[in-house]
Amino acid sequence: MKQLSSLERAVEYIEEHLNENIGLSDVSRETGYSYYHMTRLFSTVLGESVGRYINRRRLYNASEKLIHSDRRITDIAFDSGFESAEAFSRAFKNVFGSSPADYRKAGLDLVVNAKREMAPEDVSHIANNISRSPEIVWLEEIKIAGIRGMTSISDNRLPGLWKQFRSLHTEFFGTERTGYSVCETQQAVYTEDGDVLFSVMLGCPADNVEELPPMLSGKTLSSGRYAVFTHRGTLANLFKTYKYIFGTWLSAAEEELDDREDFEVYEREVTAFDDPDNEVKIYIPIK
Template sequence: MANDYEKRLLRVLDYVYDNLDGDLSLDTLADVAALSRFHFHRVFTAVTGEPVAHFIRRVRLHRAGLELLSSDAPVADVAAKMGYDNARSFSRSFRDAFGRTPSEFRAHAQPVPPLRLGTSGETQMYDVKIEDQPARRLGVIDHRGPYIQIGEAFEKAGSTVMARGLGPHLGAMLGIYFDDPESGAAEDLRSAAGFEMDETAEIAPPLREVRLEGGKHAILTHTGPYTGLAQAYKYLFGEWLATAGEMPREAPPFELYVNTPMNTAPDDLVTLIGVPLL
């Protein structure tokens, strides 16, 4: 991992260790890392091998185990100190992690397993180039929910532009993905599906106009089924970005679909993942 990214993530780890009962939201940790809020969670997960919430939970429970063995503080006090709202949820999480309730753990004086940072393991290599991308004007349909269901938004966008006779004004088909799918509940994920449109085309509801800034981008080429895109993101944020000496902009990644499943076999689908760079 490049030294700059190492320093940024180590700052986050130190902050988590020192603020287990404080604000550990993704926005706060992104600020600590001085990374874009759109990309921080993807970078953290790709490099460490686990989502931020899983890491925080492990650290809290590890610290709680040490606290239980080194003090006689009530379980409720230990739970509060570790950032849990109530002793019941703390006890349930603790039992899931250690196989005993906090009281049983303390009574048996069971050694606390060492805390280890996860590792991302080996990842497949992909072709990534730094390119200047044009500014784009999009007409999109917003989607909220699992990314795997965004096809419905693409179908609605496609039907809308065709019904309005906008075919001659269309360019590439793109998807914008605002959240890391491992950062929270699938039903809360935000994305948008649509088409590049020229300046003469009217964009009216249910379509929404979105402007993507041009300029310097990392462009990863993925060939194959869409189910393999998660691995491509893992490489882009965990391997390439951390070693290329580049920093992402405060803007979400996008996918540009060179072809579609309507006329292309899954193994031949070509998708470009774009990450805006500073």
């Protein structure tokens, strides 16, 4: 019998309990992965939070009932886990672009994909711009100083945060060119519409993170084993590299994620977002 990846197990569990009151904690407990890593897996590979995925799958099932049954919309709403027909209608319109009543009247039967089909450019990126077999290393703890900001699945604010960091770089870090980007998923905030806000730390190595100027924050990255991947080329494709790591490599690797934060290391200055000579080291924590 084929062994399911952690993401496949998560999706299977969701499908089997779709009509129950489940959330990220339930999915994490079932798969054995932490709240942190399950958030990373879903947001990286499927491009959405666990909550939004569950909500969208329930809405798709509801759309089939609207088309293929004559049940009342209110009953379908309650069966789909919504507290009222109004809340169901708002969520349905947000996904399908029409109210449940109009959808039923028009006889539409739309499909909402859980994961988009892999495009040729994705295959090219995996083949040419990623070190597909990572280097396994042990790191002692690393202290960094820098700035914190927020980004989300639907609104990537990282370019603006990097611009802000670069404006402070010379004053506080001099000629230091090694930069760190840490996605602090353990501090993720889930919005009402199912999006996820992530805390991000951008910084440089520092000897002391206790006494810093007010505009800077300090952080210590935990020691341990890491699988190190190299991403080359435009930073717009970083999400594709993460999709490969969490969606392809992890499911086949004989390694287990550890409950520490992953991070990126920029060993040379990034002069342009789309510079083909960009190179980023991605450190994935493993046990």
